[in-house]
Amino acid sequence: MKDTGIGIPADQLPTLFDAFTQVDGSTTRKYGGSGLGLAISKHLIKLMGGEITIRSKPGQGSLFKFFFVILKPDLSCAQRHLPITSPNQKILVVEDICSTRQMLFDTLTSFSFRPVCVESGVLALKALEETSGDDVFRIILIDSGMPEMDGIETVKQIQRLPGITKPPTILMTPIYEKEKTIMAANGLNIDDFIEKPFLNLQRTIIRPLSP
Structure with a gap:
């Protein structure tokens, strides 16, 4: 500098x-x-x-x-439980802020995923209920800080939905609220947490393939 x-x-x-x-x-x-x-x-x-x-x-x-010293990427923190190992998969994005929602749509599309973006937990529930056949959502990305029905409550409502496959869920949270969000989500079946701003969205969604 x-x-x-x-x-x-x-x-x-x-x-x-x-x-x-x-x-x-x-x-x-x-x-x-x-x-x-x-x-x-x-x-x-x-x-x-x-x-x-x-x-x-x-x-x-x-x-x-x-x-700086040369650092190798730590792949151990990549999602271990998510079933996506390739692009061209359907992803549900739940984000109330329009600009962030558009950014996630553009980013995921550039990775060859097929994002469906909604602005609230209520619309997320509706999207999941209307999904049928083999073309189901493979992952749900949910913002933790939405008004009215926040990310934690949205996850709770999704897990109560009868008769549908519950996709793996990633909760998106500001970096300064991550610890608080993880504590609030204790006991829920949340597969991963991703920090805002998004540093490596693709690595979080796609787990490393076994050699």
């Missing part, structure tokens, strides 16, 4: 990554900030086995470089 800001004197560089350290005492008043950003950045990079360095000249700006 490179900037053309005020720059940093050489004698200040050794303490730059210390918590609550700022080069100039007037920095907070003039530019904002608490002096924690670089300390947090260094800590996170160190946790991943990396290193952060800086070169700077007063009046010319600063150049930050950071290097």
